[in-house]
Amino acid sequence: xxxxLLNLIPAAAVTILAFAVARAKRAPLWAEAFRRLRRNRLxxxxxxxxxxxxxxxxxxxxxxxxxxxxxxxTVIDRLFQRSPERTYSAPLATxxxxxxxxxxxxxxHVLGTDGVxxxxxxxxxxxxxTALIIGGLTSLIVTPLALxxxxxxxxxxxxxxxxxxxxxxxxxxxxxxxxxxxxxxxMGRGLVQLCIALGITSWVxxxxxxxxxxxxxxxxxxxxxxxxxxxxxGRILLCHILPNLLPVVIISVTLGFSELVLSEAVLTYLQxxxxxGVGSWGNMIDAARMELAREPxxxxxxxxxxxxxxxxxxxxxxxxxxxxxxIDPRLRSS
Numbered sequence: 001x002x003x004x005l006l007n008l009i010p011a012a013a014v015t016i017l018a019f020a021v022a023r024a025k026r027a028p029l030w031a032e033a034f035r036r037l038r039r040n041r042l043x044x045x046x047x048x049x050x051x052x053x054x055x056x057x058x059x060x061x062x063x064x065x066x067x068x069x070x071x072x073x074t075v076i077d078r079l080f081q082r083s084p085e086r087t088y089s090a091p092l093a094t095x096x097x098x099x100x101x102x103x104x105x106x107x108x109h110v111l112g113t114d115g116v117x118x119x120x121x122x123x124x125x126x127x128x129x130t131a132l133i134i135g136g137l138t139s140l141i142v143t144p145l146a147l148x149x150x151x152x153x154x155x156x157x158x159x160x161x162x163x164x165x166x167x168x169x170x171x172x173x174x175x176x177x178x179x180x181x182x183x184x185x186x187m188g189r190g191l192v193q194l195c196i197a198l199g200i201t202s203w204v205x206x207x208x209x210x211x212x213x214x215x216x217x218x219x220x221x222x223x224x225x226x227x228x229x230x231x232x233x234g235r236i237l238l239c240h241i242l243p244n245l246l247p248v249v250i251i252s253v254t255l256g257f258s259e260l261v262l263s264e265a266v267l268t269y270l271q272x273x274x275x276x277g278v279g280s281w282g283n284m285i286d287a288a289r290m291e292l293a294r295e296p297x298x299x300x301x302x303x304x305x306x307x308x309x310x311x312x313x314x315x316x317x318x319x320x321x322x323x324x325x326x327i328d329p330r331l332r333s334s
Contacts, residue, residue, distance in 0.1 A: 033247075036326035043322035049315040053128050060129040060279075076125050082107055085117030088291075091300050112300040114287065124304045126279025131312060134195060134264040135257040141199030142206060143253055147245070149203075150210025151237050155218050164211070168204045176201050184272055191274050194267065198260055206252050213248055217241050247327045251320060258316035265309055281305040 037043050056076070063072040073081075085105055088097045091112040095102035105113075111120035153164035171179075183197040217223060218241070226236050267273035268282025269289075276283060284305035291298035 033323070033326040037322060040322050040326070043319055043326075046315040046319040046322070049311060050319065053312055053315075054132065056125050056128040057132040060126060076122070080119055080122040082119075085109075085113045087113075087117055088115055088298055089113045089117075091120075097296065097298070111304050114284075114301050115291070115298075120301055120304050123279060123284055123301075124281070124308050127281040127284065127305065127308060128312075130191065130274060130278060130280045131261045131264065131309075133191060134198070135260045137192070137195040138198045138202065138260045139253050139257060141195065142203045142256070143249065145199070146203040146206035147210050147242070147249065150207040151214045151241060151245070153207075154211040154214025155233070155237060155241065157215075161211075164207070168207055171201070172204045180267065181272060189272070189275055191278065194264065194273055198263060202256070202260065206249070206256070209248060209252060210245060213245050214241055217244055251324045251327065254316060254323060255320040258313040258320075261309065261316075262313060265305075281309045 059075040060077075061074065063074040063077075065072050083106060086096050086103055087099055089095065089105055089109055089112050090097050091110060092108065093105065093112065095104055097112075109119050109121070111124065113119055114123065149164045149168070153161040179201055180197050183200060184193060187193040187196065223236060223240060226240055231239075264273055264280065265282040265285060268280055269286045271286075273282050274280050284301055288298065288301035288305070291301065
């Protein structure tokens with residue numbers, strides 16, 4: 001997939017989420033939920049952190065060439081436009097660390113540099129775009145697939161339900177890591193291939209949730225009234241049942257986003273994720289794991305990538321929990 005299309009994925013995910021939020025705010029349930037969220041300082045802080053990561057990913061998606069033959073460079077690339085150092089340097093150091101004889105650095109590096117002299121802060125910021133693409137593109141694959149099969153199984157029942165349950169039961173019975181390895185061996189390593197593989201292995205949970213919620217709604221009075229008025233099955237599913245599934249779907253996608261970001265880091269560490277050279281926290285962790293045995297210990301690359309990953313995952317989990325509590329008053333924290 002071309003880089004220009006990959007750059008559109010975070011924007012598309014944000015646009016779809018904003019559209020869903022704008023539509024949902026018209027409903028009394030969501031209006032009350034937004035009022036509760038505005039009063040939750042922790043949720044507002046988590047949302048601010050998510051927006052900050054999104055802004056960094058957006059800046060790393062804006063790229064252009066200075067000349068026709070020159071490679072494209074993003075805004076983040078231009079902000080850190082300097083020659084690489086000779087080798088490792090500690091945070092805020094003025095000399096190199098990984099050489100028998102230290103050499104002065106060409107500039108200041110707040111988080112130090114790695115073995116090839118690249119700024120650690122620059123590499124950490126480059127990982128934001130990859131994390132957002134992994135979470136955004138995979139969510140765009142998982143959500144429609146899970147909703148389609150889950151709603152069909154719950155609404156029609158009988159043979160359709162049996163077929164869907166058979167498919168996701170077989171899929172869920174396979175070890176996910178072995179299935180991912182098999183898919184990536186067939187499709188090859190890459191950002192898009194990783195998103196497709198994660199999408200194929202991650203839709204089962206949301207599908208079960210959608211099926212269960214559809215089973216609860218299909219025999220309610222408003223659905224029976226819609227059938228009595230002669231509405232088709234497709235219109236009932238899209239216009240009546242789907243809007244009632246949006247609260248649980250949005251919560252599930254929000255909480256699942258952090259799991260997808262963690263999966264990318266784990267798979268890249270196992271040499272199954274994105275290629276080497278792509279800005280990724282998994283690549284940073286993989287490159288830094290052997291440096292912990294050096295003397296002196298090279299710890300800042302690992303700490304920087306792990307901290308950035310931890311903060312993003314924590315922000316999504318905190319916001320997802322707050323959103324769940326805001327939508328369902330019975331789950332509000334005491």
